[in-house]
Amino acid sequence: xxxxxxxxxxxxxxxxxxxxxxxxxxxxxxxxxxxxxxxxxxxxxxxxxxxxxxxxxxxxxxxxxxxxxxxxxxxxxxxxxxxxxxxxxxxxxxxxxxxxxxxxxxxxxxxxxxxxxxxxxxxxxxxxxxxxxxxxxxxxxxxxxxxxxxxxxxxxxxxxxxxxxxxxxxxxxxxxxxxxxxxxxxxxxxxxxxxxxxxxxxxxxxxxxxxxxxxxxxxxxxxxxxxxxxxxxxxxxxxxxxxxxxxxxxxxxxxxxxxxxxxxxxxxxxxxxxxxxxxxxxxxxxxxxxxxxxxxxxxxxxxxxxxxxxxxxxxxxxxxxxxxxxxxxxxxxxxxxxxxxxxxxxxxxxxxxxxxxxxxxxxxxxxxxxxxxxxxxxxxxxxxxxxxxxxxxxxxxxxxxxxxxxxxxxxxxxxxxxxxxxxxxxxxxxxxxxxxxxxxxxxxxxxxxxxxxxxxxxxxxxxxxxxxxx
Amino acid sequence: xxxxxxxxxxxxxxxxxxxxxxxxxxxxxxxxxxxxxxxxxxxxxxxxxxxxxxxxxxxxxxxxxxxxxxxxxxxxxxxxxxxxxxxxxxxxxxxxxxxxxxxxxxxxxxxxxxxxxxxxxxxxxxxxxxxxxxxxxxxxxxxxxxxxxxxxxxxxxxxxxxxxxxxxxxxxxxxxxxxxxxxxxxxxxxxxxxxx
Ligand code: SF4
Numbered sequence: 001x002x003x004x005x006x007x008x009x010x011x012x013x014x015x016x017x018x019x020x021x022x023x024x025x026x027x028x029x030x031x032x033x034x035x036x037x038x039x040x041x042x043x044x045x046x047x048x049x050x051x052x053x054x055x056x057x058x059x060x061x062x063x064x065x066x067x068x069x070x071x072x073x074x075x076x077x078x079x080x081x082x083x084x085x086x087x088x089x090x091x092x093x094x095x096x097x098x099x100x101x102x103x104x105x106x107x108x109x110x111x112x113x114x115x116x117x118x119x120x121x122x123x124x125x126x127x128x129x130x131x132x133x134x135x136x137x138x139x140x141x142x143x144x145x146x147x148x149x150x151x152x153x154x155x156x157x158x159x160x161x162x163x164x165x166x167x168x169x170x171x172x173x174x175x176x177x178x179x180x181x182x183x184x185x186x187x188x189x190x191x192x193x194x195x196x197x198x199x200x201x202x203x204x205x206x207x208x209x210x211x212x213x214x215x216x217x218x219x220x221x222x223x224x225x226x227x228x229x230x231x232x233x234x235x236x237x238x239x240x241x242x243x244x245x246x247x248x249x250x251x252x253x254x255x256x257x258x259x260x261x262x263x264x265x266x267x268x269x270x271x272x273x274x275x276x277x278x279x280x281x282x283x284x285x286x287x288x289x290x291x292x293x294x295x296x297x298x299x300x301x302x303x304x305x306x307x308x309x310x311x312x313x314x315x316x317x318x319x320x321x322x323x324x325x326x327x328x329x330x331x332x333x334x335x336x337x338x339x340x341x342x343x344x345x346x347x348x349x350x351x352x353x354x355x356x357x358x359x360x361x362x363x364x365x366x367x368x369x370x371x372x373x374x375x376x377x378x379x380x381x382x383x384x385x386x387x388x389x390x391x392x393x394x395x396x397x398x399x400x401x402x403x404x405x406x407x408x409x410x411x412x413x414x415x416x417x418x419x420x421x422x423x424x425x426x427x428x429x430x431x432x433x434x435x436x437x438x439x440x441x442x443x444x445x446x447x448x449x450x451x452x453x454x455x456x457x458x459x460x461x462x463x464x465x466x467x468x469x470x
Numbered sequence: 471x472x473x474x475x476x477x478x479x480x481x482x483x484x485x486x487x488x489x490x491x492x493x494x495x496x497x498x499x500x501x502x503x504x505x506x507x508x509x510x511x512x513x514x515x516x517x518x519x520x521x522x523x524x525x526x527x528x529x530x531x532x533x534x535x536x537x538x539x540x541x542x543x544x545x546x547x548x549x550x551x552x553x554x555x556x557x558x559x560x561x562x563x564x565x566x567x568x569x570x571x572x573x574x575x576x577x578x579x580x581x582x583x584x585x586x587x588x589x590x591x592x593x594x595x596x597x598x599x600x601x602x603x604x605x606x607x608x609x610x611x612x613x614x615x616x617x618x619x620x621x622x623x624x625x626x627x628x629x630x631x632x633x634x635x636x637x638x639x640x641x642x643x644x645x646x647x648x649x650x651x652x653x654x655x656x657x658x659x660x661x662x663x664x665x666x
Pocket of ligand 1: 066067111113132134350351352411414415433
């Protein structure tokens with residue numbers, strides 16, 4: 001009897017998309033779904049025009065506007081001239097090359113990594129790319145999804161394929177049950193704090209274990225979203241009934257007979273028994289507390305009741321100076337408590353945490369309460385559909401009554417390109433994914449945390465353990 | 471794509487680890503629709519003081535580095551966002567080589583597609599290069615991509631790794647899209663095999 005070598009989830013998806021393998025060149029990988037937005041695509045279209053090329057499979061590319069658009073209104077009146085020009089160029093590029101896109105007037109518009117799953121474009125077993133590092137989000141469905149540069153955007157537009165070297169694989173097992181008030185965001189922040197922001201370089205993560213199976217799709221997306229913050233190319237979760245239930249009935253998900261056939265295929269995707277990985281990491285989440293970052297990269301995080309680390313305890317000189325630099329930027333004293341540190345702004349949004357369950361979690365704390373005096377709370381849904389659904393539930397009212405701002409969908413203060421930004425020196429608790437220097441506005445200082453922690457911090461005006469409110 | 475063969479240049483020291491692409495080129499510079507003008511934003515927040523004036527401490531602002539083309543950085547250079555504006559900005563300023571102990575995957579890919587050479591060295595070599603740039607800022611090193619090594623002023627040779635494909639593309643200035651398009655038939659066959 002022949003025994004096939006067991007394969008893991010990544011290997012199955014990779015192997016099914018190999019167009020060609022060469023000894024002295026990277027593999028050619030077929031791409032099922034290509035997502036584009038206004039910021040990282042214009043030069044790719046210019047490249048096509050310069051070379052007289054067409055888009056090979058326009059129906060496999062979907063466009064949306066998210067990064068530089070204003071969230072104050074659905075027109076571009078508050079956008080600056082450069083953004084207006086960039087958005088107009090994007091629209092022209094999509095129109096000229098026959099690509100479906102969601103403009104400002106579309107209820108299906110939103111953050112690229114939110115709308116892919118929402119519309120059912122994102123499906124198990126696909127290869128998905130976008131000129132955006134958080135494409136890893138789509139791995140929550142058991143897709144191989146990763147960010148690419150603009151040259152590669154052009155490659156995909158022209159050929160529907162990419163040159164890729166096969167990455168290594170790492171199994172990340174989250175064991176145990178999460179405590180109340182501890183979320184998927186805390187799980188991923190804990191992983192990155194443990195392995196560092198370069199810990200996943202060259203690897204694709206597969207998340208598994210008891211704690212993963214109990215997460216809903218939105219939570220799985222939060223987790224996979226930040227795989228790139230550990231340096232991993234992608235993060236994947238084997239599809240299961242939770243995945244299929246989420247997808248069933250979505251506009252672009254298969255239906256009828258095609259759905260049955262797809263299900264049959266998708267059920268083959270989970271890693272075979274005995275499949276191997278280049279690395280395995282195990283994390284027990286049963287004692288995990290809410291996490292918050294203190295530094296200037298997502299790996300500089302700790303449990304909310306711990307204190308800021310002291311550089312004097314760091315023996316590696318490079319790490320020591322990185323920590324000193326981070327604490328100087330954040331203006332935090334070594335060994336000081338994080339809990340209780342005053343904040344100026346709370347941002348709830350981004351492709352990490354802007355879906356319905358995130359907004360509901362925040363609303364559960366905001367309801368009937370008021371944001372602390374002088375605190376700015378900004379809540380930005382991930383898509384227009386989410387905004388409308390949240391409004392139908394009254395979440396917008398809860399936010400406004402608490403004293404917060406309720407916005408139209410977009411990336412907003414996650415990347416601060418659209419006028420939503422921190423002022424120099426301000427502190428923010430943010431549900432986004434990056435706390436790099438100046439990420440949320442020049443001189444701004446970011447504490448990354450979950451929507452629960454963010455909402456609780458908005459109420460008290462300082463970093464707060466959400467378990468005090470639930 | 472610009473080809474890369476040999477280079478003799480001073481080294482610009484940037485002794486920080488985990489330099490993310492938000493530092494290399496902040497998002498406020500990403501509203502362009504072409505590749506020009508990005509050098510203006512290179513390391514903007516480190517290069518300029520709060521009042522907008524040049525930070526004299528930052529090496530890119532110092533006279534002796536104005537013609538330097540090699541950037542020497544700490545571990546995990548180019549982490550974060552996938553923006554190809556990062557290598558465009560570096561190259562726009564005049565950088566042709568970045569030396570570090572490791573690079574983030576997407577940055578490395580983006581750099582190679584633009585003729586920017588990322589060289590990975592050991593911690594030891596990295597330290598000796600930082601020492602060299604401190605002791606003799608005007609010293610130059612000679613990089614030879616074909617031979618896959620660079621020579622230090624004292625005559626020491628340091629070899630580095632690069633995959634054959636990237637090396638050929640750099641040496642000959644080959645645009646990878648051209649290579650990919652030569653495989654059109656195989657791509658079409660793959661689509662046919664999947665019944666499309
Ligand atoms: S929300 Fe932030 S991280 Fe996500 S796509 Fe937009 S800018 Fe990027």
